[in-house]
Each structure stands twice: as structure tokens, then as C-alpha cells.
Amino acid sequence: MTTDWHTLNSEPGLKTLYVKAATRRKITGTTLPDLGYHCWVNVDPKHLEAYRKVCGFADNGLLPPTYPHILAFALQMQLLTAKAFPFPLLGLIHLNNRIRILRPMGGVHRVRVSVKVQNLQPHAKGATFNLVTTLDDQLGPLWEAESQMLCRGVKLEGEPAEEAFASTLLLTEVAHWKAPADIGRRYAKVSGDYNPIHLSAISAKLFGFPSAIAHGLWNKARTLAALSEHLPTANVEIAVQFRKPVRLPSEVTLMSSAAGSSGDFQLMGVGDLEHMAGQWRPVA
Template sequence: MTDQWHELSTTAALPGLYLRAARKRKISGTTLPTTGLRCSLEVNAERLAAYRTLCHFGDDPLLPATWPHVMAFPLQLQLLTANDFPFPLPGLVHLSNSIHVIRPLGGVTRLHFAVRVDNLQAHEKGATFDLITEARDGLGLLWSETSRMLCRGVKLPGEPACEPEAEALPLSELTRWYADSNIGRRYARLCGDYNPIHLSAISARLFGFPKAIAHGMWSKAMALAALRGHLPTGGYAIEVNFHKPVRLPSEVVLDASPVAPTGQLRLSGHGGLVHIQGTWRALEAR
């Protein structure tokens, strides 16, 4: 539970954060920090336009639902490389991502972000925790995100939690796209996520991957862009579980259920290999 906040006037520079991450290789404890980070950030119009192109969002007066994630990434990285964070950043696995768009993301030029970690739980391969990010404007909470992260090798008491599976809906192909061999480098240059597993086959092999793999949040952004006709402008949640990584280069297929307040999606590759499964739903009115 976060009970303290560290207010920042700006986020730390990414090169220094990556250097700090590279120096920490061992698990230093099993207690999450109770201090979160807060910072106000401006929307960079040039980067936003490039992001729209990279993720196929096109022109729209609303921010892409995944764009606040990109804005908050340096703040998230700063939290996960702090001295009181017990797990090394290299090797963390992104298991799932849930985004809530509370209100339409229109007319936004500045957002106040809050980032914290919570919900440490035992997992069959180690331990999981939630990286929670919230964005507010002058009217209050506008957007929120929860990323479930896995740290292998952590020993916690208790049994791993079992999550119920949603009843499958009929899906049909919505679109498909080709993830080329340099999409990881292009996404990294734009969004700042320079995890070596995304950059080249050579750097990916150092972490046990035979090829570079696409960023999970790029794949989710591409799916959200394709689902624009299925989703309202605000008041919805879209949650995905990341399964098998998208190896680069490869073609992927996005299947989705029909337009409805509640629906499902699946991103799959060659031979029916499932990369992402997810759901969307309308949020209850406040």
C-alpha cells in the first residue's frame, strides 16, 4: 500500500536509469516500496504524431489510449530502478496490461502522473507485482493502467492465485499486419523502451531468445488502433494477457468479437500460436 509520494518536477534522464538498471543483477528483498512517484508531464506533439504513424492510429482529436503509458514510461523506470525496489529490472516479465479510459482523452496537453507498485503475490515461477499508473487532468482521474509483472526466482509464502478464465466468445479476423525485423528498434527510439530483447537477434540471445521480439505494448497499441470501431471514446477498460512473444519478423492476425459493450480479442501468429488474449468492457457510470 502506497502511503507516501515523492513529487518530482521532471523525470530522470533515461541513460542514467538504464545504467542504474544494468548495475543491479540480484534480488535484494521481498518487500515492495511504499513510496510512489508523481510528476506533471507535457504532451509532446511531435512524438505523438510519430507514435500515431508507428502504431497505425491515424489522425484523431483524442489521444491513443496507450499514449499515457508512453508518457509515463520514464517515471515507471525511475521507480523500478530506485534503491528501495527489491527486484532487478533485467529479467522482469510483463504478464498482463489493463488500461481504463475513464473519460475521453481529448483536449489534453498536460497530465499529472502517479506511479506506484502494489499487490506482491506468489507465482509458480517466482512472484508477481502490479505496476500502477494513474493520470489526472484538472477534472480528476482521467486514465489508469495496471501492468502485472513477474520476477523469477523470488520465494514467497502462500500458494499462487488462480484466475478464472472468461467464457470464450466467437471471434473473426479483423485485420493482420507484418511485424518487421526493426520494429523493436523504431519503437524503442520513439518510446524509450530499450530492453535488449527487442533490439536485435544478437542482444535478444543474451537473454535466452533466439530472435528479437516485439514490444508487448506496441502489439497492444496496434490492436487498439484496429479496434477503434469497437470501442467507445471513453468509459471503457481493455485488458490483455501476454502469452507467446511475437518473434521478429513475422505476420500476426487480430481476431475480435462483434461490436458490443463487452468483447474479446486474440492476436495470433503462424500455426495458431497465441500472442495476446484480451477483453474490453464498458465501465460503470460514476
């Protein structure tokens, strides 16, 4: 599939995009558009510091490994609310996320963000696709990510295939923290992701959730902050599968193992409830 790239002169405004998202509730097709967007984005030091504070990252002079998602969020919204995109944004479920840090992300002030969608596949509950995001600086490729998203109710031919992580290492407890009732609102403020399921019990119930749930990418960011002493700063791929949501407020325990340049981890809740499973490996 050849991507029809469009270059934007500035980041799109989120307010307009949220209005578009709120007014689109129907599935309009079963084909992904050959559409992609480029945009140069500046790193705001104050915003970066606010993100570090919410997610628990220390200031080590590098962009946190999950921060490029924040730089790309408006462009992702632009793509997922485009008329050619066939699925409603509200209701999409983030199943897994994979990032690759190709070079150390120090001294990064301006990047070119690129987003596109690909790999539409049948799923037991609908269909999945990959939201692909890349960051380049003046020297070339810096960071890339794939987020697998599920749209319920889409009917595609074929057999669904699901990936599962199999940990081969013994995991031990390395951290424990609380996910407070307001973390969804606090993370929304720095990420721009104001999905109602994260903001309050009242708004979450409108979408079938008994309580607000933490953003999946906050869970991943908070986990990587806790593992920062073990993670390589470059040439590393960090993948997670989101399992059961973290209901707010809640307490979670991080289990992990590290073996040189590789490691596995799990984010566990009360009663051995698995919220997230992940691993890091050298980039192949």
C-alpha cells in the first residue's frame, strides 16, 4: 500500500478534532485509507516537565521513551477523524503498543512526526489495525511506534490471529504504586487525551464502564519510569499488551526481570489481576 502523504504546516487544533470525533458514531467501511500526515513539532520544556511529573520520570536529559506519543497525539487525532477513515474514534480499544528507540533522545527540540494506519485484520470481536507513528530529527529516524487498535462490530473475512507474550524469566516485585482517582484527568491535561472513560466514574458509565479507568499509555509510562535504571536508552524495542483495565482509584504492583539488554514485566492488581504484560528487547 502506497501512502498518500499530506504535510501540515502546524499541529491541528484538538477542540475541532474532538467535535468531529463526538459526531461520528457509525462504521462507514472496511478498508483503511492510503492516507498519512507529516508535521514538524517543537518540544515544549514546560510541557515535558509536566509530563515527567505525572508519569514519574526523572529528568535525565532524555525524552521519556513514551513522550513521543504526546508529540504525535494531535496528528493521530487528525488521521483517525479524517472522512476517509472508516471507524469512529470513540470506542476504539488500545490492545497493544510497541515502541522502538533507535537513537538516544537527548537534546531533541524539534521533530517531524508522521502517522499512518495499516494492517487491517479480523478479530474475534471485530477488526484490528495498526496506528503507525514515527519521529525523525535532523539526523534521520529517531523513534517509531505501532499501536494495535480494535474496532468492535466490524466484520472481515478470515481467521483472527492474536499475539501473546510468553515470559521465560522469573519475575519478582520491583515497585508498587497507587493510581489515584484523578490520574485520568491529570494525564489528560498533559496528553490531550480526554476520552470520557478516563475522566470520572460518571462519564465512564456512559460508555459501559463501572468506573473510570487509567489510560493504557499512562500505565506503560509509569511502568517504564519505574524500570528506567534497567532499560537501554537506545536500540531497544519495548512492547506491551493491555489486559484488564486499571480501575480508578487502584493499587498496582510491578513485577519484572532483567537479563542484560532484555527483560520482561507484568503490571498486577489486587487478586493477581493482570493489567499489562510487556518486554524489552534489542531492536532486530
